[in-house]
Amino acid sequence: MASIADFAAAQKPIYHQERPSKTGLLDWLTTVDHKKIGILYGGAGLFWLLIGGLEALLFRIQLARPDQHIFVGDTFNGLVTMHATTMVFLAVMPMIAGFSNYFVPLMIGARDVAFPRMNAFSWWTFFAGSLTINASLLFCGAFPAAGWTGYAPLTTRDFSGMPIDFWWAGLTLLAVSSMVAGVNFVVTILNLRAPGMTLMRVPVLAWMMLVIQFLLAFSFPPVAVGLILLAFDRTFGTVFYATNMGGDPHLWQHLFWLFGHPEVYVLILPSMGIVSEILPVFTRRPLFGHHAVIFSGVFIGFVGFGVWGHHMFTAGMGPIADAAFASTTAIVAIPTGVKIFNWIGTMYNSKMTFPTAMLFAISFIPMFTLGGLSGMMHASPPLDLQQHDTYFVVAHFHYVLVGGALQGLFAGFYFYLPKITGKLMNETLGKIHFWVFLIGFNVTFFPMHMLGNHGMPRRIYTYPADAGWNTENLIATSGVFLMTFATLVFVYNLLTSLKKGKDAGSDPWDANTLEWMTTSPPPVHNFDFTPVVLSERPLWDHKYTPGFEIPVPEKAEEIHMPSPSWKPMWVSGSAGLIIVGLLTFNGVFGIPGWPLCIAGALGIIFSVYAWVTEPV
């Protein structure tokens, strides 16, 4: 029988060009290697996950008992706002970007993404955005406090201060980063697939990444427009959202949720992809209904653009619009159900093993199902009028985003990290992480369903003792400590595995897809030779299906790998300069900031020129 040892015999490829090499920090600053950028994204995501978790811990302490005065008013609102902003934009999205960067080219048998320098530009712009949002704590001593949804007119100059400027500025940079990344990865997945890899042979995770890149490319423009209008209102005194001058606060809500709902699917689809990759490996069966799983993901992506109004049932859009959005939202249940049934179908008649990656992947199924079912309730306007903006909704989206998205990403870490580091993570610590996290998560969020039913609105910093919310709040807060402990165990496990972990080898899980045929970690050029794909499970069939072996060419391939470049960072830096100029537009200490905008614009022109004329 064939095995992956066959690939070791392949000739190393010959580089066309002399590749200028940099070492140490310079290497990381100028890298255009999708794997290094993936690590940067993933590391940043983990860092912000801890910060976002800390913010949650702080405001849950405030809510543990009624009438407490630890974090009050806008301090509390700032923690809530930054918890959500951080978790969505700075933790989960970069972790997804990390997986997408590192593994999509490997899964489709490519040597890099289609536009490696644009990829570096996305990363540096993300980096600038993440710092900008949080810089408000440094410069204003306060966090933006209008909620992550930033409903106008609370975000206009009449009702909020400077922190909101940092908020729109940072988010605008993140929007640019995501749009560029979206285009880059759509082109990569559609054009750089290995020979023989038809669209239906693209692994499910890469498919889900393709779907979300479309969502990113098309859903970020509306919110970017909304943020720029807000910037104009705040900086230049326009009145897009000022009602007393004929502006309309609903404009913001529509622009925001036209982005916001596809964004939810951006967060969940990659985890569905990860689960769809992990289940077949540890059940040792193909994914049941592989095509149905892919098509339902695509369908979710499409419908995702037509459901945003369900966030606005209480806003007064009128019964006709409400009815339309209620119906489209209900439709989402169908493809979601199909996915869940297919995952369970994969588990039947299988021979399952349960390493930590598998535990997280399967516990995704019931937790996400619960979140999906409470979501069906919100799709019903007569019911949503009660549940909107209550703790019931908080419970719902945490079941989807923590029980779903985050557990999927944890599964992904245990499963894929050995490919990145070459070392396995500790299974015992992994199982402690899993169980404590699963329990802590349910202890935290299940009682929130009840809080919502008992009439507790979200984003309130205190509550009276006689409202009947005391016990559940105390239970919920105690769960946060379990989740915190579990996450620290995970980080400890990850860090110690880098040095002490057992060697993973190329294919520790006996897996199905191309990324496992190369070494761990993969060489700069990913594969010594371009694999020819003959089936949905190329590596599995190579190992187990006679006649489907991946052929190893005798001649060395001649390849061209992109050179490191400073230019992406220059463009990001110039964009950042424009943002700083806008933040200080009307002057700080009497010095106007607008010259910075001009400098930034000139900087962009100059660095883009240098970029396009730079030899690669």
Added chain:
Amino acid sequence: MSNALRSLQKRLPSLALTTSLLLLAGLTAACEELHPRDAYQHPAADASEVSAWFYNLYLVLDSIIFFGVLAAFFIAIVKFRKKPGDNALPEQSFGDSRLEIAWTIVPTLVVLGITVPTLGGLFELAKRPDMNQKIIDIDVTGKQWWWELDYKKEGINTGNEMHVEVGTQVMLHLTSADVIHAWWVPRLSGKRDATPGRNYPLNFKPKEVGSFDGQCAELCGASHALMGIRIIVHPKDGPDSYENWVTRMKQAAAKPTTPQQEAGQKVFMNKGCVACHTINGLSELAPGARSRTSGPNLTHVGSRDYIAAHTLKNSPDSIATWVKNPQAVKPGALMSNLGLTDQEASDVAGFLTSLK
């Protein structure tokens, strides 16, 4: 270390079970607690009854689906584990088209089956009530962080505590003077945004006499948490009837009767309170002087259950605390700290409490 960890790993599932049981016990304890704002168990108006009916419908449906999925899931986990030493590959099935079609069609039918009544409920709630019946019309304006209530027909202007009549249709007209707020008293109706520049109706017909609490449900700034609402549903007749309340409210403010109340009235008139507050018969804000930062009408403030929008129980002491330093009670409160002395604060509290 690693042995201890390994034995812990073995005990993890049972620990998980114990914790779940403890959680369940905790939640049962929570059910013992009174839930005065539970819309589903105790709906008290037609609008909230519709929501409660849908909640129960979805709860049953969701439970059937969830426990069905959970059962299939656990059967798979228990039954299809790899046995030690069994290295043969399981059956390599790529799927089953008939099954795929079935589990696409069944959810489709469920979704259709539930969407049709949902839309019915939606249009039911949006229906304009019969205009030939007695209707209590109230203009509600959300302000940072309290509610201005204007009974135009009756000529009553008050704040935060809404009085209505059992069995009589109530129509609220919601708007806001600053940012977006949301009116929500769970047991009477679902919530509705109070949006600046817009005016949205919210209709309900109370079925129970009593006091119903709620609060703003849309993040509206620093003291969003302290923007409470109380709706008092009066009986149709008797001394506590709605009509009696209306008659009482239309009277001008009570005159001070004790020296302390007189001193308090002087504080009110001379220390700046009058710049923002109206007391009918004493000092009324000219329409031009009213702004989004004007405070509530205090003509009958002594008769309210709470002050500062359901933040403090109404008493001379809490009024004194509130007027001495509003920002200490409500972060960011727009009421100025007038630098009253303790004596002035307790005088004005005595005066305001007398305004029944």
